[in-house]
Amino acid sequence: MPKSTDVFVIGGGPAGLAAAIAARQCGFSVMVADGARPPIDKACGEGLMPDSLAALERLGIQLGVQDAFPFRGIRFLSSSASADTIFPIGHGLAVRRTVLHRLMIERAMQMGADLRWGTVTTGISREGVRLADDFVHARWIIGADGSNSRVRHWAGIANRFRPRLRYAFRRHYRIAPWTDRMEVYWGQRCQGYATGVSDNEVCVALASHDPSLRLEDGLCDLPSLNARLAGAEPVSTERGAITGNRQIRRVWRGNVALIGDASGTVDAITGQGLGLAFSQAIHLAEALESGRLERYQAAHQQIALRPLCMARLMLMLDGRPWLQRRTLRAFREHPKVFRRLLAFHIGALPPTRLVWDGLTLGWGLFTA
Numbered sequence: 001m002p003k004s005t006d007v008f009v010i011g012g013g014p015a016g017l018a019a020a021i022a023a024r025q026c027g028f029s030v031m032v033a034d035g036a037r038p039p040i041d042k043a044c045g046e047g048l049m050p051d052s053l054a055a056l057e058r059l060g061i062q063l064g065v066q067d068a069f070p071f072r073g074i075r076f077l078s079s080s081a082s083a084d085t086i087f088p089i090g091h092g093l094a095v096r097r098t099v100l101h102r103l104m105i106e107r108a109m110q111m112g113a114d115l116r117w118g119t120v121t122t123g124i125s126r127e128g129v130r131l132a133d134d135f136v137h138a139r140w141i142i143g144a145d146g147s148n149s150r151v152r153h154w155a156g157i158a159n160r161f162r163p164r165l166r167y168a169f170r171r172h173y174r175i176a177p178w179t180d181r182m183e184v185y186w187g188q189r190c191q192g193y194a195t196g197v198s199d200n201e202v203c204v205a206l207a208s209h210d211p212s213l214r215l216e217d218g219l220c221d222l223p224s225l226n227a228r229l230a231g232a233e234p235v236s237t238e239r240g241a242i243t244g245n246r247q248i249r250r251v252w253r254g255n256v257a258l259i260g261d262a263s264g265t266v267d268a269i270t271g272q273g274l275g276l277a278f279s280q281a282i283h284l285a286e287a288l289e290s291g292r293l294e295r296y297q298a299a300h301q302q303i304a305l306r307p308l309c310m311a312r313l314m315l316m317l318d319g320r321p322w323l324q325r326r327t328l329r330a331f332r333e334h335p336k337v338f339r340r341l342l343a344f345h346i347g348a349l350p351p352t353r354l355v356w357d358g359l360t361l362g363w364g365l366f367t368a
Contacts, residue, residue, distance in 0.1 A: 005031040005114070007288065008129045008138035010121045010151050013040055015260025015277035016144030017104040017113075021059045022285035023142075024111035031136060033119040033129070038105055039098040043170040043239035045271055046097055046203045047071065047182050047195045050090035051346045052275025058282055061107050063100075068093035069196045074342055075181040076331070077224060078324040083331035084181050085339040088348050092182060092271075094195040094203065096172075100274075121145075124154045126254060140288055141256045147246065149262035155253045165244040168207040168268050169215045175202050175232040182271065186317060186324045187221035189213060191269060194225060201235065207243055207268055209318075214238065243268040245311050251300050252293040257284055263300060269314050270345070272307040279303050310345050 007023045009016045012034030020030045034040070048056070053063070071092045075084035108115060123130040128137040143151025177196025185192035190208035197203045204225070206218040215238055219226040248264040251257060260277040280300055287296035317324045331338040343349035 003135075004128070004137035005029045006138070007031070007140045007142060008033070008136055009142045009144055010034075010124075010129065011144030011146065011260070011262070012036070012038070012115065012117065013042070013144065013146070013260065014100060014104055014274055015262070015281070016142070017101075017108050018059055018278050018281035019142050019144055019259050019284060020108050020113040020115075021061075021104070021111055022281040023288060024108070024113055025060070026285045026289045028140075028285075028288065029114075030112075031114040031116060031138075032108070033116045033121055033131065035118065035120040037117045039101045041097050041101075041239065043168055043205070043241040044097055044273065045170070045182075045193045045195060045205045045268060046100075046197055047092055047094045047271050049092050049271055049275055049346050050087055051348075052272065052278060053090070053093060055275055055278035055282065059107065059278060060111075061103055063093050063095055063103070067099055067103065068095040069177065069198050070094075070180065071182045071195060072180045073182075075179065075183045076186065076328055077183060078186040078321065078328055079223070081325050081328035081332070083328045083335075083338060085331075085335060085342055087346065088339060088343040089346075094182070094197045096197055096203075121150075124151065124256065139255065142284070143256060143258045143262045144260050145262055147242065147261040147265055149258065151256065152248070152258055152262055155256040155258075157251070157253055157256075157258065158249055163244045163246050164209070165242050165246075166207045166209055166267065167211045167213070167240065168205055168243045169218070169238055169240045170203065170205040171215055171234055171238045172197065172236040173202050173204060173229055173232040174200060174235045175229065176200055177202055178228060183225075184269070185222045185225045186321075187218075188319065188321055189221050190218045191318070192218065192222045192225045193268075194228070202229075202232075204229065205268070245308055247304075247308075251297055255293075257287075257293055257296055259284055264304065266304065266307040267311040267315060270307045270311045272310075272345075276303065276307060306344070306347065306351075309351075
């Protein structure tokens with residue numbers, strides 16, 4: 001194993017691989033270490049929004065039709081109403097997490113990153129990274145080791161506050177997708193998400209504040225989604241994860257920077273977790289190139305504002321059936337407002353353009 005590298009990435013999931021690829025694009029030597037071995041799976045909705053795809057393409061990765069399944073917009077459904085709209089530009093793609101991980105590994109290897117699987121990191125210092133039986137000198141250390149990041153702890157970077165977290169579970173079903181929309185189902189106790197990932201497979205996820213509410217019971221709270229899945233064969237094991245809006249006071253200290261869930265998260269309801277990590281990787285590489293990680297801090301805060309805002313807005317509907325009904329009816333009566341909110345969500349519309357839409361939506365909620 002080489003005894004030194006410019007950039008050492010701890011964590012080989014999508015965020016860590018994105019950081020490695022972006023750093024290699026800037027000419028740095030890069031080593032990635034992860035205690036697991038690929039493919040690394042994780043519970044997530046598996047849908048990539050148009051802006052997430054654009055960031056992924058900047059890393060040199062283009063998903064083909066053999067790897068992913070397109071969706072053209074978003075549909076919200078409650079027990080008594082529904083509303084949908086299409087993306088103002090482009091389309092989204094749903095891709096199995098394991099497939100995305102494989103493609104990112106291939107790209108990182110193509111770029112010349114040194115990937116060390118089954119390699120446990122035991123600590124860090126200003127000089128580099130301690131492994132189980134070795135030490136690697138590194139100019140920069142990147143923590144991409146998830147929401148319970150050890151790197152964050154080792155670097156002395158504290159959380160800003162304790163959020164109210166939610167519990168998410170995911171499973172795949174063998175059934176032909178019934179729509180070209182990513183669907184969000186609102187129930188009294190939970191939300192369900194359904195996205196086609198191939199011609200004969202749909203990814204279904206559920207999120208709630210109840211850690212004991214698993215998919216099977218949660219689907220009973222979402223009768224229309226449950227009816228769609230009647231008789232469909234589960235083709236993957238149920239996986240769980242914790243989700244929520246988690247902000248970190250700072251995302252760097254000294255020569256250490258955090259990326260992905262290690263640097264804070266947005267609730268899964270936004271569908272923007274992976275896209276954020278891809279954008280963070282690009283900005284982090286630029287900061288490494290300039291030698292000024294404070295630039296990454298500023299960029300990180302800026303790109304998180306929009307998804308955090310949208311997560312808070314959407315979670316206002318959580319557990320409020322009356323507000324769900326009024327909101328969906330307002331969206332149906334003012335479809336342009338819904339479409340412009342989606343445009344803002346994917347970064348295709350600045351927030352200043354939403355002032356009148358906000359007034360229109362507010363009036364629609366009042367009169368619905």
